[in-house]
Amino acid sequence: xxxxxxxxxxxxxxxxxxxxxxxxxxxxxxxxxxxxxxxxxxxxxxxxxxxxxxxxxxxxxxxxxxxxxxxxxxxxxxxxxxxxxxxxxxxxxxxxxxxxxxxxxxxxxxxxxxxxxxxxxxxxxxxxxxxxxxxxxxxxxxxxxxxxxxxxxxxxxxxxxxxxxxxxxxxxxxxxxxxxxxxxxxxxxxxxxxxxxxxxxxxxxxxxxxxxxxxxxxxxxxxxxxxxxxxxxxxxxxxxxxxxxxxxxxxxxxxxxxxxxxxxxxx
Numbered sequence: 001x002x003x004x005x006x007x008x009x010x011x012x013x014x015x016x017x018x019x020x021x022x023x024x025x026x027x028x029x030x031x032x033x034x035x036x037x038x039x040x041x042x043x044x045x046x047x048x049x050x051x052x053x054x055x056x057x058x059x060x061x062x063x064x065x066x067x068x069x070x071x072x073x074x075x076x077x078x079x080x081x082x083x084x085x086x087x088x089x090x091x092x093x094x095x096x097x098x099x100x101x102x103x104x105x106x107x108x109x110x111x112x113x114x115x116x117x118x119x120x121x122x123x124x125x126x127x128x129x130x131x132x133x134x135x136x137x138x139x140x141x142x143x144x145x146x147x148x149x150x151x152x153x154x155x156x157x158x159x160x161x162x163x164x165x166x167x168x169x170x171x172x173x174x175x176x177x178x179x180x181x182x183x184x185x186x187x188x189x190x191x192x193x194x195x196x197x198x199x200x201x202x203x204x205x206x207x208x209x210x211x212x213x214x215x216x217x218x219x220x221x222x223x224x225x226x227x228x229x230x231x232x233x234x235x236x237x238x239x240x241x242x243x244x245x246x247x248x249x250x251x252x253x254x255x256x257x258x259x260x261x262x263x264x265x266x267x
Contacts, residue, residue, distance in 0.1 A: 001016040001017065001018035001038075001041055001042075001045065001050070001052070002016060002017055002018060003015075003016050004016065004017065004083070004084070006079060006080060006083045008064075008076060008079055009064050010062075010064075011056075011061070011062025011063065011064060012060070012061060012062050013053065013054065013056070013061045013062075013076055013079065013080060014034075014053075014054045014059060014060040014061050015034070015051060015052060015053040015054065015080045015084075016034060016041070016050075016051070016052045017049065017050070017051050017084060018041060018045040018049070018050050019041075019044070019045025019046065019047070019048055019049045019050050020048075020049055021047055021048040021049055021265065022048050022049065022089075022090070022113070022261065022264070022265035023048065023049045023050075023051060023086050023088065023089035023090070024044060024048050024049070024050050024051070024089060024090050024091075024092065024257075024261060025050075025051040025052075025053070025077070025081070025086075025089045025090070025091045025092070026040065026041070026050065026051070026052050026092055026093075026094075026097075027052075027053060027055065027077070027091065027092070027093035027094065027097030027098075027100055027101060028052075028053075028054075028055065028058065028059075028093075028094055028096075028097050029093075029094040029095030029096045029097050029098075029119075029120075030095060030096040030186050030187075030190065031058070031148065031151070031152070031171075031174075031175035031178060031183065031186075032058065032094070032095075032171065032174070032175075033054055033058050033059030033060075033174055034052035034053055034054050034059055035059070035174065036094070036171075036246065037050075037052045037246075039246075039250065039254075040246065040254055040257065043254060043258075044254075044257065044258070044261070047261075048261060048265065049086075051080070051081075051084065051086070051089070053076070053077060053080050055068075055073050055076065055077075055096075055097070055100065055186075056068050056072065056073060056076055056182075056185070057178065057179075057181075057182030057183070057185050057186060058178065058182070058186070059174075061076075063179070063181060063182045063185060064076075064185075065185065066181070066184075066185055066188065067185055067188040067189055067192065068182075068185040068186050068188070068189040069189045069192060069193070070096075070099045070100050070102070070103040070189055070190070070193045071103050071107075072189070073100040073103070073189070074100050074101075074103040074104040074106075074107060074108075077091075077100060077104055078104065078107075078108060078111075081111070087111065088110075088111050088112065088113055089111065089112065089113065090112070090113050090114035090115070090116070090260070090261060090264055090265075091104060091105075091112055091114075091115055091116070092115070092116030092117075092118055092208065092257065093116065093117065093118060093120055094118040094119060094120065094246065095118070095119050095120050095217070095218075095243065096120075096186065096190060097118070097120065098116075098117040098118060098119070098120020098121070099120060099121075099190065099193050099196075101115055101116070101117070101120075102115075102117075102120075102122055102196040102199050103193075103196070105196075105199045105203070106196060106198075106199055109199075109202075109203075109204065109205075112205050113205055113264050113265075114205050114206045114207070114208065114260060114261075114264045115199075115203065115205060115206075115207050115208070116207070116208035116209075116210070116257070116260065117207070117208070117209050117210070117223075117226075118208075118210045118245065118246070118253070119210060119211065119212060119215055119217070119218055119243045119244070119245060120218060121218050121222065121223055121226065122195065122196040122197045122199060122200050122226050122229075123195055123197065123222060123226070124193055124194050124195040124196075125190070125191055125193070129191075130191050133187055133188075133190065133191040134191070136187060137184050137187050137188065140180055140183050140184055140187070141180065141184070144178075144180040144183055145176060147183075148172055148175045148176055149172055152168060152171050152172050152175060153168050153172075154216070155217065155242060155243040155244050156168065156242050156243070156244050156247075156248060157212070157214040157240065157241060157242040157248060159240075160240075160241075160242070160244075160248050164244075164247055164248065167247050197226060197229060200226055200229035200230050201229045201230070203230045203231070203232070205232070205264075206230075206232040206233070206234060206260065206263065206264060207227075207230040207232065207233050207234070208233075208234045208235075208236075208256065208257070208260045209223060209226070209227045209233060209234070209235045209236070210236045210238075210245055210253055210256060211223045211224070211227075211235065211236065211237050211238070212238050212241035212242050212243060212245055212248070213237065213238065213239045213240075213241070214239075214240070214241060214242040215241070215242045215243045216242065216243070217242075217243045218243065220237075224237075234256070234259070234260055234263070236252065236253065236256040238252060
């Protein structure tokens with residue numbers, strides 16, 4: 001994978017590209033970086049062109065404002081694709097990255113050959129969830145390090161936390177490098193996001209859903225209701241996984257992505 005830097009609204013966006021073939025763009029989630037996809041990229045770039053991005057305020061990409069809306073992040077992704085000369089791709093996003101993917105699909109559906117929600121959802125926050133995010137933002141302002149050290153382990157199923165202790169610590173250390181205002185900007189953007197189930201209903205491309213039955217962030221039953229909306233949907237449901245399937249069940253999730261890509265590019 002080769003590193004690139006793009007100037008955008010007074011700051012920089014960082015992304016990587018590797019491999020040849022049909023394009024897959026992978027988006028990370030909240031407090032993550034494009035590094036979470038290193039393992040996937042290494043494998044998938046043997047057959048496809050893989051693009052990963054540090055979303056605004058994450059990794060090596062700069063913070064753009066006090067609120068990083070999903071629409072703003074989607075525009076950043078569009079700028080990356082334009083900079084790389086890519087006109088269409090399959091886009092898969094983990095968690096917050098899925099929200100960004102849906103926002104991108106709402107504005108540039110003609111650029112998508114497929115869409116993936118990797119432990120993500122098309123629903124907006126409920127009123128209760130918005131109140132909770134406001135409380136979280138206050139907590140981050142007081143002590144963002146404490147927030148990170150409690151938030152990230154909770155994304156894993158309880159029985160998986162000891163097994164993936166090393167991976168959890170790596171995620172915690174990477175997230176600690178984020179300044180509080182960047183963490184808050186992403187939280188504010190997620191709090192303000194709109195319902196995008198219309199994207200799923202109107203999709204002219206296949207949609208991949210990767211779901212964990214133990215996921216406390218994305219309720220499994222509500223995600224299965226969303227999976228019924230597209231005309232062409234592929235579902236990976238895992239009973240022993242929470243929100244971090246790319247770690248908790250690496251082989252299954254990687255295989256699901258491979259099969260999804262083969263169904264699109266290798267017809």
